[in-house]
Amino acid sequence: MFQAIYSSExxxxxxxxxxxxxFRTITEGARRRNEDRQITGFLICASSWxxxxxxxxxxxxxxxxxxxxDDPRHHCFQILQTQCTRDREFPSWSMAGVTLSSSAIVLQLILLERQFGRRHPPRDRTASELFDLCRALSAAASREVAPAFV
Structure with a gap:
């Protein structure tokens, strides 16, 4: 299994x-395409990244x-990490996604706890920090506790 994490603005x-x-257009298109290619993952859509x-x-x-x-919607594209893994981290998601536009309490707590902002690109964040954020938001999505998931 191969895993990659990227960020872009x-x-x-x-x-x-x-x-x-x-955001919904991107997520829905990814779900359709990724299922055929056996790709799973998690996408965060913030107001600028x-x-x-x-x-x-x-x-x-x-x-x-x-x-x-190559997609013109992405700027300052960076692959932060690639690695081979034994198991999928997001096996249930052909592509799960969350928008950070919600005021849902759970979402806000996750962002605050990890000191992430909705508007500022995470340029200075490590792959590990972004991966942790994806994992936490995915867990919240699995519990369906926040309406911000697309």
Whole structure:
């Protein structure tokens, strides 16, 4: 199993909460494509940045990373880490996603606890910190406690 985590910035128009309808379009398209390629993962859509963990066959994950890097919605694209793993971290998600535009208490606590902001790109964050954030948000999504999940 191959795993990669990346971050990028975007300039999509967002509402006052930091939400863009494009987030749902991105997530739904990823679900359709990833299932066929045996790719799972978790996507964070913030008001000015994305972070995503991708898992699956190495060739498929690397091909997807190239497509994302070429996507004009992504700027300052960085692959933060790639590694081989024994198991998938997100086996249930062909692509789960969360928008950080919600005021849901659980979501806000997760962000505050890890000192993440919705508006500021996580340029100075490590792959480990971003991976931990994805894991925490995925656990909250599994419990369906926050309405911000797309």
């Amino acid at each position: 975007h300039f999509l128009p967002v509402d006052s909460r930091g939400y863009s309808p494009e 994305f972070c995503q963990v991708l898992e699956g066959p190495e060739a498929h994950v690397m091909e997807l990373l190239e497509r994302i890097e």
